[in-house]
Amino acid sequence: MYSKDPHRTHENRPVYIEQKKSDRTPFDATAPLYHPYQIGSSSVDSIKPAEIKYCGGYWIFSHDYIRRSRKDKSDETCAWLARSPKTAGFDLEVDGKWQIWAGVILETDVTVRCNTCSDDIDCNLNGVCNESSGKCDCDVDDDAVYLGSHCEVKLAEECRTIISERYNDTWSVDVTGFSGKASAWMRESGETYQEYSRPVYTYV
Secondary structure: OEEEEEEEEEOEEEEEEEEEOOOOOOHHHHHEEOOHHHHEEOOOOOOOOOEEEOOOOOOEEEEEOOOOOOOOOHHHHHHOOEEEOOOOOOOOOOOOOOOOOOOOOEEOOOOOOOOOOOOOEEEEEOEEEOOOOOOEOOEEEEEEEEOOOOOOOOHHHHHHEEEOOOOEEEEEOOOOOOOOOHHHHHHHOOOOOOEEOOOOOEEE
């Protein structure tokens, strides 16, 4: 998910910044301290989000830490990993195939969808559109909960815990962290940890 940066534009068009996959909020500006082997403390770099912006006649996807090659001589402001067809439009939804770099430059279809809702249909009728926030409040039923920015993923009750056929190990969405303990508030509130609109399972 990408969110429009309220403080930045580029070539008179908005800049979209990558958000956390788990809760769709901005990445932390500073990273926490950690204690390697419990001896002293050290800091790690904060996560640098990717960007989508308009540059030189294209909408481009870029990341400061990723280049197509060490010898990439392209303008630093327009270095791209993916870019739209040539356009003068202000809308990110561009017709045609995007170029994408994956070791070589290929063409692919890219779907861009607004992450807000205007009515319950935008929530796939699996939730209610919150008009004040523009976000879907997904349904929590007795037999299923719905996930995703548009309530497009169904997590059935019988799929909250899965068991391996070979080793009989158990994985569940109803645990938190490494404790392996069930989280009552998650079930009561319907909250489920998710990444890319999919549930996250933890080994029990």
